[in-house]
Every structure is written in C-alpha cells, then in structure tokens.
Amino acid sequence: MSVKIADVVLSDAARTYDKKYTYLVPRESEEILKSGHRVKVPFGPRNRRTAYVLGVRDICPQDPSGLNGLKTLDPLQEKEPLLVPDMLALLEWMKNRYICSYGDVIRCMVPGTLSEKTRAKTVRCASLALPREVVLSEISGNRIRMIQQIRLLQLLLDVPFEKVHELTRMAGVSASVLKTLEKKGYINLFPREVIRDPFDHRTIAPTFPQAPTRDQKLVLEAILPCVGSGQAREYLIHGITGSGKTEVYLQLIAKALEKGFSSIVLVPEIALTPQMTERFKARFGPMVAVMHSRLSAGERNDQWKLARDGKVKIVVGARSAVFAPLPDLGLVVIDEEHETSYKSESIPRYHATEIARERCRRRGALLVLGSATPSVETYWNALKGNLLLLKMQQRANSLDLPEVITIDMREEIKDGNKTLFSRCLIKEIQAVKQAKGQTLLFLNRRGYSSFLLCRDCGYTMRCPSCSVSMTYHLKGDRVICHYCGYTVRRPDVCPRCRGLDLHNFGTGTQRIEQEVNDLLPGFTSLRMDADTTAGRDSHEEILRRFREESIDILIGTQMIAKGHDLSGVSLVGVLAADSMLNTGEYLASERTFQLITQVAGRAGRGLVRGRVVLQAYDVDNYCIGMASRQDYESFYNQEIRMRQVLDYPPYCRIACLNIGGTNDRDVYDAAVRVAAWLKSECQTATGNISGSCSNVLGPARAPIAKIKLSYRWRIILKFHDLDRLLPTLTKLEDGKRKVTRNKDIQVSIDIHPLNMY
Structure with missing residues (x-):
C-alpha cells in the first residue's frame, strides 16, 4: 500500500534546523496537498510550527513499521499553495546564493501580512430574490406601493447585485427600507468579497499607443520579435532623460499580453510607483496590480493574490515586486536599473536585477534594463556582448537636453x-x-544642518549609540541620528564646556x-x-x-x-x-x-x-x-x-564581511581570526590567495565604526569566481562561532555590496 509523504521546511528555523523534514500526509489532505502549500507541523514537544511543502511523493514501504518515526502534518487549512512553481524553483537557488535560510527567502516571496488570520474584505450587497418579471408584476399591480421601495427595486432590475451603501445612496433611502424588502422576500442581503484596490478612488483616463520616434522604433524592432520566443534574452536600453523609455516598455508589454504572457515592471522608489502604475493602468486597465510596502496589509494581500491567481497580467512595484507570483512570466522591465535601492540591505541581501535575471533564465523570458546613466558594470557587460545594448539619444519632445x-x-x-x-x-x-x-x-x-558644533571647545554632538554626528532638524528643535533614530532636544549650551557658542554647520x-x-x-x-x-x-x-x-x-x-x-x-x-x-x-x-x-x-x-x-x-x-x-x-x-587600475568591479567582484559586537577589543580579535581563517581557506581552495578565487583585505574599522552600540570591523574580499568562493563563505556562516571563538560576535556577509559603510 502506498503512503504519501511531504518534504517541508520551517518558516522560522534557526540555521541549525534549517533543512528539509519529512512528514506523513493525513488521509484527508492526500488529494489536495501540493508543493508550495503552507502547513502546520508538530515540531518538538507540544509545539506547532508553520512550514512550507517543497515536495509530495508516494512511497510503498516494504516494512510499514519504518514509518513509525514520522509525524503527521496537521490537516490542510488553505485551498491554494502560497509558493507557486516559479518561486519553488527559485527558493533553493536563493538560499545558496545569498547564504541564508529557507525562511529568509520565503519571507521575500510571501507577504508577511498574509497570515492565517488575515481575512478577506467583504461588503454587504443586495440582489433580487424573485425573477425580474415577478418584481415588475408586483410593482405594476400596486402590491408594492412605497415609492422608496419601488426606487430601490428598480435599481436592482438590470444588475445581478449592488453594494448596499451604493444602493441606499442612489435610491436616497435608509437601510431600514432594505430590511423591510428582505423580510417581504423581495431581495437577498449577503456579504461579498471585494478586492482592496489602492487606485479604486481614482479616475484614470485611458491612453493609446503613441507613434514611436525614430529611436523608439529601432529599439522596438530589436526586441519585439523576441517577446514570447521562449528564449531568455537581456537588453540594456541606454536612453537619455526624456527619450521616451516608458512608451517602449508599454508597447513591449502589450506584445507580451498579446502572446499570453505576464510582465513585471520595477521602479526604484515607492514615490515613483503611483505615477508609473497610473501610466500602465491608463493603457491596460484592470490588468495591472501594484506592489510596494506603503500599501495597507489588506491591499498588499489582495494585490498579491490577484497576481498568484492570474487575474492580473502586469505587476508594477518597487524592489520586492520582483517576486510577484505571476504565472506565464514573459517579460521583466527594470527602470533606472542603476539605482542602489534595488539592492536589499537586510537578509537575504539580494539584488532585484539578479533575481529577475534568474527568473527570466528559468522561464525563457526577456529582461529589459533601462537607464539614462547605466551602472558601470552593466554598461561594461553590454559592451562585452553579455546583453544587447540599444540607444535612445533624442528626447521624445524633440527638445535639446537642458x-x-x-x-x-x-x-x-x-x-x-x-x-x-x-x-x-x-x-x-x-x-x-x-x-x-x-x-x-x-x-x-x-534635516536643517549636518552637525552641531561648539566653537569654544570644538565639541561635535554625536549619537551615544553610533559613531556619527547627529543631524539638526528645525521642526521640533531636535537633533536626530539617522542610523538608529535616537532623538534629543537641541541643547542651549555645549554639553562639554557649557559654552554658549553652539552653532549649526552644514546644510x-x-x-x-x-x-x-x-x-x-x-x-x-x-x-x-x-x-x-x-x-x-x-x-x-x-x-x-x-x-x-x-x-x-x-x-x-x-x-x-x-x-x-x-x-x-x-x-x-x-x-x-x-x-x-x-x-x-x-x-x-x-x-x-x-x-x-x-x-x-x-x-x-x-x-x-x-x-x-x-x-x-x-x-x-x-x-x-x-x-x-x-x-x-x-x-x-x-x-x-x-x-x-585599482582592480574594482567589473574587473573583480567584492564581498564585504562586517564583524560586530558590544566590546570593541573582542570584535577586533574576532575579525583577525576571521581574516586568518579566510586566508587559510582560500589558499587551500586555490593554492594561491591572490589567484582567481579571493584576496582578503583587512580587518579595518568600518567607515561608521559603531551603530546601535555595536562596534564594527570590516573585511573585504576581492574575487573572480563566486561559485568557488561560496562554499567557503557558507562554511564560515555555519561555523562562525567556532571561527570567532565568541558566541556574542555577529558576522554578516554581503556579496557585491553597494553601500560599504
């Protein structure tokens, strides 16, 4: 007799427990459980943990007693998996590439607001309880005489249902009229789930494709034939500011839609998301969803579900929208590709372009990068032929640059x-x-000024928890640390010498x-x-x-x-x-x-x-x-x-290791041990520390030597082959307590950092 078992990973496991576990699937869930489902599992004594299913398989054990050690999943509570196949394929790759846990990656892919307790939004609606002809007969036969009731019923004659608040507003009646009609059996009142749309309150006038300029036409002719080809390709559109790159994106997405594919559009700032989303909604209407962190929890959940269920074909958003669970992904556009905001500063420290590139490679989709000022590395790769370089050198309005x-x-x-x-x-x-x-x-x-300085003794007001000067803000007459948020009222006299010559410097x-x-x-x-x-x-x-x-x-x-x-x-x-x-x-x-x-x-x-x-x-x-x-x-x-000359990217790659802790001497000693260990490991791996694998620089004090009471030392690795270095960095992450010989020391690894403070 076959038995179904599931391989799961915990959503919140420490690194020691971050691995796959096998559970029996309960009989009532056997037909519906799929890879990607979120489940509850018994883990430890009297403990239930959230986990995600990575695989389900049938086994036919010769000796059923061999299954006695396996625990059983709790019965399934959710109909649809939260991790779609695209995300499952990406999960293992990200865990290894960014040296993080399964849970770290899953938190990127599934909104944190999408908890088991999150409820759908519903509104009360009304519909006719009797056939239309019967209601008309009741009205014409004077069996319904109150004008308020007649007005309300007439509004429902030609629609399947209407929201109660809209119905009472249009009919000019109170809710009691609805209750009376419900008691008489003329209407049904019921809750109906509605989608929380952040653009619901806006009127967006539709737009239509514009005749392309000469530059736009050349770019479109190069990319359009490849949309939907099933071959992963990458393009860099180097277009000056105002050259009309957005119109190119719109027409590429229209072609993807025509061929049955969905698209993701990334913008670098949340501030840009509404403007860009409006342009896409004006062209594609309800086919567009938006994803960014300023949405309410309910809006975020609903927009994510629309994408997962294939009810929208385009997602516009900031960095995290690269994980939009769209089926049939055919195109990813990254606008202003040079922006550092596409790099995550928290674990996992991914770059949205890397994630997009990997998704496109797996799906056979197109990746289009756009910028007036491409990153030096991207432009270098384009000149090397690793992606196709397309230029737009004229403004769409035919005016010269400023x-x-x-x-x-x-x-x-x-x-x-x-x-x-x-x-x-x-x-x-x-x-x-x-x-x-x-x-x-x-x-x-x-802020108002960069720092506060006493001209009598030279004292600069610094954050007690961070090694940075505090910024003066006129509003509230306060000085604020922009790293940890520490705030204090601006002193009237110098805290050191009690002098009165305390001035704001900088701008x-x-x-x-x-x-x-x-x-x-x-x-x-x-x-x-x-x-x-x-x-x-x-x-x-x-x-x-x-x-x-x-x-x-x-x-x-x-x-x-x-x-x-x-x-x-x-x-x-x-x-x-x-x-x-x-x-x-x-x-x-x-x-x-x-x-x-x-x-x-x-x-x-x-x-x-x-x-x-x-x-x-x-x-x-x-x-x-x-x-x-x-x-x-x-x-x-x-x-x-x-x-x-200086051997910086793109001629090498960089990893930054930050070693931190509350005792400066302990942190330095640990950093010295980590550097020595890395040199030894890299030499073992390559036979030559300055060869193709790695060059270890440091330790040295981090540019900001203390943040939130944690002293910081830094080690820089220059390398050329990430695949050869990753096993060493993973080994360090797994054994950092042994390497540092101090359980209170933190070691963080950032591969290809864009901010090395």
Whole structure:
C-alpha cells in the first residue's frame, strides 16, 4: 500500500534546523496537498510550527513499521499553495546564493501580512430574490406601493447585485427600507468579497499607443520579435532623460499580453510607483496590480493574490515586486536599473536585477534594463556582448537636453556671497517665476544642518549609540541620528564646556527651505524628503500639489531626482553637487554623475528647453564636468580605466564581511581570526590567495565604526569566481562561532555590496 509523504521546511528555523523534514500526509489532505502549500507541523514537544511543502511523493514501504518515526502534518487549512512553481524553483537557488535560510527567502516571496488570520474584505450587497418579471408584476399591480421601495427595486432590475451603501445612496433611502424588502422576500442581503484596490478612488483616463520616434522604433524592432520566443534574452536600453523609455516598455508589454504572457515592471522608489502604475493602468486597465510596502496589509494581500491567481497580467512595484507570483512570466522591465535601492540591505541581501535575471533564465523570458546613466558594470557587460545594448539619444519632445550652467561656489564666497544660493541661481529662479515656470532645488541631505558644533571647545554632538554626528532638524528643535533614530532636544549650551557658542554647520533640505523663504519672499515652496513623506500617500500628495497648485519651488533629496515627469519644471538647481564625492567608496564618482544627470533631466520636459544651475566647490573634478555636459560615454571611459587600475568591479567582484559586537577589543580579535581563517581557506581552495578565487583585505574599522552600540570591523574580499568562493563563505556562516571563538560576535556577509559603510 502506498503512503504519501511531504518534504517541508520551517518558516522560522534557526540555521541549525534549517533543512528539509519529512512528514506523513493525513488521509484527508492526500488529494489536495501540493508543493508550495503552507502547513502546520508538530515540531518538538507540544509545539506547532508553520512550514512550507517543497515536495509530495508516494512511497510503498516494504516494512510499514519504518514509518513509525514520522509525524503527521496537521490537516490542510488553505485551498491554494502560497509558493507557486516559479518561486519553488527559485527558493533553493536563493538560499545558496545569498547564504541564508529557507525562511529568509520565503519571507521575500510571501507577504508577511498574509497570515492565517488575515481575512478577506467583504461588503454587504443586495440582489433580487424573485425573477425580474415577478418584481415588475408586483410593482405594476400596486402590491408594492412605497415609492422608496419601488426606487430601490428598480435599481436592482438590470444588475445581478449592488453594494448596499451604493444602493441606499442612489435610491436616497435608509437601510431600514432594505430590511423591510428582505423580510417581504423581495431581495437577498449577503456579504461579498471585494478586492482592496489602492487606485479604486481614482479616475484614470485611458491612453493609446503613441507613434514611436525614430529611436523608439529601432529599439522596438530589436526586441519585439523576441517577446514570447521562449528564449531568455537581456537588453540594456541606454536612453537619455526624456527619450521616451516608458512608451517602449508599454508597447513591449502589450506584445507580451498579446502572446499570453505576464510582465513585471520595477521602479526604484515607492514615490515613483503611483505615477508609473497610473501610466500602465491608463493603457491596460484592470490588468495591472501594484506592489510596494506603503500599501495597507489588506491591499498588499489582495494585490498579491490577484497576481498568484492570474487575474492580473502586469505587476508594477518597487524592489520586492520582483517576486510577484505571476504565472506565464514573459517579460521583466527594470527602470533606472542603476539605482542602489534595488539592492536589499537586510537578509537575504539580494539584488532585484539578479533575481529577475534568474527568473527570466528559468522561464525563457526577456529582461529589459533601462537607464539614462547605466551602472558601470552593466554598461561594461553590454559592451562585452553579455546583453544587447540599444540607444535612445533624442528626447521624445524633440527638445535639446537642458543647458547646464556650472557655478564655482568658492568664487561666490570670495565675492561676499555667504548664502547657499549663487547669484546666478537666484536670478534664474526669479526669471522662471516670471515666465510662469517651476523650479526644482536638489540637495542630497535632509534635516536643517549636518552637525552641531561648539566653537569654544570644538565639541561635535554625536549619537551615544553610533559613531556619527547627529543631524539638526528645525521642526521640533531636535537633533536626530539617522542610523538608529535616537532623538534629543537641541541643547542651549555645549554639553562639554557649557559654552554658549553652539552653532549649526552644514546644510540640509530644511535649511534650504528656510533660505528660500528669506531670499525669495512671495515664492511658494514644498519640501520632499524622508521627513515629509513618512505618511502613506505623502509622496503623491506633494507631487499633486506641485503640479496642480502652481507651486514655484520643490525642494528635495534624491527622491525628486528619479523618473518624475514634471512638465512645468524648466529650471533645476543642484546645490553642493560635489558633496557625494567624499564618501570614500569606489562608487562615489559613479553615483555623483548619475544623480546629477538624473536630476538635471527633470528640466525641460514640457514645451520649453530647460536650464540647470550646478553649484559645486570642486568644479574641476572630471565627474562634475562630464555630468554638466551629460556626457556618459566620456565618464564611463574615464571611470572604467580607474576601475581596471585599482582592480574594482567589473574587473573583480567584492564581498564585504562586517564583524560586530558590544566590546570593541573582542570584535577586533574576532575579525583577525576571521581574516586568518579566510586566508587559510582560500589558499587551500586555490593554492594561491591572490589567484582567481579571493584576496582578503583587512580587518579595518568600518567607515561608521559603531551603530546601535555595536562596534564594527570590516573585511573585504576581492574575487573572480563566486561559485568557488561560496562554499567557503557558507562554511564560515555555519561555523562562525567556532571561527570567532565568541558566541556574542555577529558576522554578516554581503556579496557585491553597494553601500560599504
């Protein structure tokens, strides 16, 4: 006699218990249990744990007593599996690639809000309980005489049902009329499940495909024949800002739909998701779902289920939307592919592009990357032929790129201008207002000032839990640590010397806002940064007000630089353009170039050519000069030469190991042991530590030496073959307590980090 057994993994297992377990399938679940189902399993004495089924199989044991040691799954509670076949195939790959647990990966794939207790949203509805002809006969025969009842029944004559709140509103009656009709047997009242749609309250006018420009046509001709071919291919669309990449995405997705395939579109910022989703809903209507962390728990669940059940064909969202459980995936689009927000900073430390590439490889789908400023690594791979490079070098509105004026702020200071605004920028802002245009002011730092310093003794106010200076925020008169969130009221006197000469130094968006009010009275302004966008719909509300209320100036951090199509903006001011060059990371020049180019691209998207005022202190830096000319090719050529000389990606790969703990000396000792162990292991694996596998650098103090009371030391690995290094890193993860000889030490591994603080 055959017996069904299931292989399961726990959703919350520590690494020691992170493996597959075998259970008997109860008889009542044998016909319905599938791979991907969420189940409850007995694990340990009197303990029930959540697990996921990875496989179900039949066995015919010769000796049934051999099954006596197997426990039985609890009866199945859910009809459909939560992990679809695509996700099951990806699960094992991600666990090994990112050196994490099954549960870590599952938490990426299944919304945390999708608990067993989550209930569907229902609304009360009404429908006719009698045939339409009978109701008409009752009305015409004067057996129903009350006008309120007649009005309500007439509304139900030609629809299968109607929501109660809509019915009472349209009929102008109270709920008691419904109850009376129900008692008389004329209508049925019942709950009906409804989908929570974050766009339900909006009216979106439909749009239609536009005639492509010459560049758009060439790109479409290269990609369209491959949609639905079943062959995994990858493309990079290098299109300048405003070249019409989104219209290309829309037409590619239309072709995928035509061939019966679904699509995922990723955007780098939650702030961009509503704008992009509206464009896709305008073209494809109810076929579009949206996924990002600002949705309510119910909305997130419903949008995810729509995708899993195949009721939508397109998902638009931020990084986590790469796990959308769409069946028949045929196309993944990653807009602004260079953005660091596509890399997860928490376990598993995945990059959305890597996940998309693996999904497309397994499904035979197309991966389309788009950017005006591609990452150096992506562009290098495109030039090597690892993906097809397609260029769009003309703006869709036929206007030239914005004119860029570079201002040396050192000269401004010499001439006695101590404000944050050059005289040129002030004149340009005033001219734009006279022409009824709008201005964007960009500074990549929120808050009022960078730090608080005592000019009597040199004391800088630092976070007691982190080795960073605290940022002063004008609102609430407080200083805040942006790493751990520690907040305290701004002191009136120096905590060290009790002196009164305590000053705010540096610049933040709050200070820019105040200077705008001081220097430009009568100008209206809004600020868009992490402080003003904490609310659920705050991004959209700020952008709506800027568009619709003719606000003169929008001040913001990098969230205003990415992808927004603001047709009224004819001037962009970039304040302290060179401030990001001093982070000490090898990516600093690349990020500075990208951010300046992207924010400059917000200007001149309407009918008038835009202008950009670029303020900097290091105007001779090659990055600033090339960004002012928006000359990506020259920047790339300069940057790639430096990377080759210094052996940085793409000429090698990097892994960063952070060793942390509450005792600095213990952390350092542990880091030394880890480095020695790695050198020994890598030499054993390759015979040459500086060969093709790995080069161990450090330990050295992390740039931010302490965060949340944890001291941090860092080891950098440079390597060329991840497949050869992964077994060593996995061995370290499994045996880190033995290697560090200290149970209180944490070791985190980040392969190909984009932030090495």
